[in-house]
Amino acid sequence: MSEPRDDLLWRPYTQMKTAAPPLRAARTQGSRIVLEDGRELVDGIASWWTACHGYNHPHIRQAVAAQLDAMPHVMFGGLTHAPAEDLARRLAALLPGDLDHVFFSDSGSVAVEVALKAAAQVWLNRGVAGRSRFAAFRGGYHGDTMGAMSVCDPEEGMHRRFGRYLPEQLFFDLPDTRARETAVDAGLARHRDTLAGVIVEPLVQGAGGMRMHPPEVLATVARLARRHGLILILDEVFTGFGRTGTLFACEQAGVVPDLICLSKALTGGTLPLAATVATAEIFAAFWSDDPAAALMHGPTFMANPLACAAANASLDLFAREPRLAQANRIAAQLEEGLAPLRGRPGIRDVRVLGAIGAVQLVPPTDLAGMKAAFLERGAWVRPFGDIVYLTPALTIPEEDLARLTGAMREILGAA
Ligand SMILES: *Cc1c(COP(=O)(O)O)cnc(C)c1O
Numbered sequence: 071m072s073e074p075r076d077d078l079l080w081r082p083y084t085q086m087k088t089a090a091p092p093l094r095a096a097r098t099q100g101s102r103i104v105l106e107d108g109r110e111l112v113d114g115i116a117s118w119w120t121a122c123h124g125y126n127h128p129h130i131r132q133a134v135a136a137q138l139d140a141m142p143h144v145m146f147g148g149l150t151h152a153p154a155e156d157l158a159r160r161l162a163a164l165l166p167g168d169l170d171h172v173f174f175s176d177s178g179s180v181a182v183e184v185a186l187k188a189a190a191q192v193w194l195n196r197g198v199a200g201r202s203r204f205a206a207f208r209g210g211y212h213g214d215t216m217g218a219m220s221v222c223d224p225e226e227g228m229h230r231r232f233g234r235y236l237p238e239q240l241f242f243d244l245p246d247t248r249a250r251e252t253a254v255d256a257g258l259a260r261h262r263d264t265l266a267g268v269i270v271e272p273l274v275q276g277a278g279g280m281r282m283h284p285p286e287v288l289a290t291v292a293r294l295a296r297r298h299g300l301i302l303i304l305d306e307v308f309t310g311f312g313r314t315g316t317l318f319a320c321e322q323a324g325v326v327p328d329l330i331c332l333s334k335a336l337t338g339g340t341l342p343l344a345a346t347v348a349t350a351e352i353f354a355a356f357w358s359d360d361p362a363a364a365l366m367h368g369p370t371f372m373a374n375p376l377a378c379a380a381a382n383a384s385l386d387l388f389a390r391e392p393r394l395a396q397a398n399r400i401a402a403q404l405e406e407g408l409a410p411l412r413g414r415p416g417i418r419d420v421r422v423l424g425a426i427g428a429v430q431l432v433p434p435t436d437l438a439g440m441k442a443a444f445l446e447r448g449a450w451v452r453p454f455g456d457i458v459y460l461t462p463a464l465t466i467p468e469e470d471l472a473r474l475t476g477a478m479r480e481i482l483g484a485a
Contacts, residue, residue: 076091079092090438090441093105093445094106094107098113098121098125098126099124099125099126100124100125100126100463100465100466100467101113101116101124101125101462101463101465101466101467101470102125102470103125103450109448110448111445111448111449111450112448112449112450112466112470112473112474113125113450113462113463114444114449114450114451114459114460114461114462114474115450115451115452115459115460115461115462116339116461116462116463117339118334118461119276119308119313119334119335119461120334120335120337120338120339121335121338121339121340121463122311122312122313122335122338122339122384122393122463122464122465123338123339123384123387123391123393123463123464123465124463124465124466125339125463127338127383127387129383129386129387130337130338130340130380130383130384130387132383133379133380133382133383133386134340134341134376134379134380134383136379137153137375137376137378137379138376140375141375142375142376143371143374143375143376144375145370146174146368146372146373147368150373151373151375151378153373153375153378153379153382154174154373154375154378156378156382157172157174157378157381157382157385158172158174160382160385161332161345161347162347164317164318164385165318165330165347166318166320166321166326167326167349168326168349168350168351169326169327169330169347169348169349170347170348170349170350170353171347171348171349171350171352171353172345172346172347173188173345173346173347173348173365173367174343174344174345174369174372174373174378175343175344175345175346175367175369175372176342176343176344176369176371176372176374176377177213177333177342177344178212178213178305178307178331178333178334178344179212179213179214179215179218180213180215180344180369181307181331181332181333181344181345181346182212182213182215182217182218182221182269182303182305182307182331182346183213183215183217183218183367184331184346184365184367185269185303185305185329185330185331185346186204186217186218186221186266186267186269186303187217187365187366187367188329188346188348188352188356188365188367189204189266189267189301189303189328189329189352190202190266191355191356191365191366192266192301192352192355192356193266195355195356195358195363196355200263200264201263201264201265201266202237202264202266203237203238203239203240203261203264203265203266204220204221204239204240204265204266204267204268204269204303205239205240205241205242205254205257205258205261205265205267205268205269205295205300206221206222206239206240206241206242206268206269206270207241207242207243207244207270207271207275207291208223208224208225208241208242208243208244209223209226209244209275209278209279209281210222210223210269210270210271210275210278210305211223211226211271211275211276211277211278211308212269212271212305212307213307216235216236216237217237219232219236220236220237220238220239221239221269222278223241223278224241226278226279240257240261240265242254242257244270244275244283244287244291245287245290245291245294246283246284246287251290251294254290254291254294255294255297258294258295258297258298258300259298262298262299262300265298265300266300266301267295267300267301267302267303267328267329268291268294268295268300268301268302268303269303269304269305270288270291270302270303270304270305271304271305271306271307271308271309272288272304272305272306272309272318272319272320272323272325273285273288273309273314273319273322273323273423274308274309274313274314274319274423274426276308276309277308279430279455279456279457280421280426280428280430280457280459281421282421282423282426282428285322285323285324286323288319288320288322288323288325289323289324289325292323292325292327301328301329301352302325302327302328302329303327303328303329303330303331304319304320304325304327304329304330304331305331306318306319306320306330306331306332307331307332307333307334307344308334310330310332310333310334310335310336311332311334311335311336311384311388312335312388312393312394312397312424312425312464313335313397313424313425313426313461313464314397314423314424314425314426315394315397315398315401315423315424315425316394316424317388317394318330326349327349328348328349328351328352329346329347329348329349329352330346330347331344331345331346332344332345332346332347333345335384336381336384337377337380337381337384338380338381338383338384338387340377340380340384341374341376341377341380342374342377343374343377343378343380343381391465393464393465396425396464396465397424397425397464398424400424400425400462400464400466400471401422401423401424401425403468403471403472403475404422404425404426404427404460404471404475405422405427406475407427407471407472407474407475407476407478407479408420408422408427408429408475408478408479410479410483411429411478411479411482411483414482414483416431416432416482417429417430417431417432417482417483418430418431418432418456425461425462425464426459426460426461427459427460427461427475427478428457428458428459428460429457429458429459429478429482430456430457431453431456431457431458431482432456433456435453435455435456437453437454440453440458440481440482441453443477443480443481444477444481447473447476447477447480447481448473449473449474449477451474451477451478458478458482460474460475460478462474
């Protein structure tokens with residue numbers, strides 16, 4: 071075992087000088103992470119909510135192993151393959167409405183980039199100039215690449231620091247009151263000639279603070295986008311594949327977007343893959359005799375066969391195992407386990423939706439102290455800002471989830 075070096079691996083969103091060194095993971099199994107030193111942690115995060123079936127599911131492992139033997143990768147220019155075709159057909163069948171045209175990429179951020187680019191290009195292809203901006207919502211998170219960053223919350227997204235490097239978008243509060251609805255309506259009316267579309271995370275703004283909104287608010291966003299003739303992009307990178315209790319969050323509002331972004335749990339947390347899926351109407355704007363009207367994007371590892379095989383196996387599991395019922399069972403256990411924290415000193419809010427439980431604290435928060443306290447209790451929980459959240463595997467055993475909610479009550483209730 072080599073000594074860890076603290077400057078070799080550049081870590082995500084981490085001040086390398088002052089942050090505690092990372093723990094060294096050795097193995098995973100089910101909802102557990104085993105560290106090199108032998109400690110076994112119950113995972114409250116499912117690796118940024120990707121590992122929806124738990125870790126090392128044998129069905130996904132077998133599918134990927136078989137694909138590895140046959141063809142790990144092949145370029146997607148001029149070639150196609152069964153894993154990608156099967157996956158596209160299955161996604162189109164599972165998604166609502168006529169979201170039938172699937173563009174594969176390799177991360178959530180890129181899925182968002184592709185959606186933004188496609189929406190802007192729809193207008194160009196229709197011969198309408200000057201419509202390249204987007205309306206987005208405060209509290210949102212859509213990824214770390216430049217276009218995706220530009221539609222993230224303007225404070226959290228650090229827009230000011232990057233200044234003109236980022237395209238300037240139009241921000242609103244989610245229309246969860248009549249006054250805010252009026253503000254969105256008026257803002258979209260005023261700026262519609264410069265706007266390509268509207269982007270929103272349906273039902274839960276995830277990495278921006280686990281803020282939840284009722285389906286009616288999403289329906290309002292969709293209605294206002296339609297009223298002003300804007301392309302509606304739903305970013306379901308966080309919410310897709312059962313996290314909110316339905317396969318896709320937009321189902322709960324009866325909303326069918328023009329473009330939808332999927333990633334995170336798409337491969338059951340095993341391999342990087344993302345999809346941007348468009349309706350027939352969006353796709354039609356690219357269907358032309360003009361080569362320049364084609365969608366101008368093409369990742370090197372587009373539709374990687376290993377990742378597509380993993381995603382197909384993950385969809386098998388959604389079809390044959392009761393994942394949505396499990397998500398709803400987790401919701402009930404999270405509600406019961408976290409409810410005692412409501413109204414306690416230092417607790418601002420307790421929120422549960424599907425297999426997402428979030429406790430919002432009154433700042434200032436001692437993040438390092440909390441992380442250490444969770445570790446002491448054998449729980450892998452990573453608070454950020456004023457939020458402590460659980461997004462476990464949908465298959466987490468009841469007693470493992472009880473350990474997580476128990477640790478939340480002990481650590482946060484004592485604050
Ligand atoms: C994680 C996330 C992204 C970015 O996905 P990456 O794979 O990290 O690029 C985009 N949108 C939402 C809603 C996310 O949760």
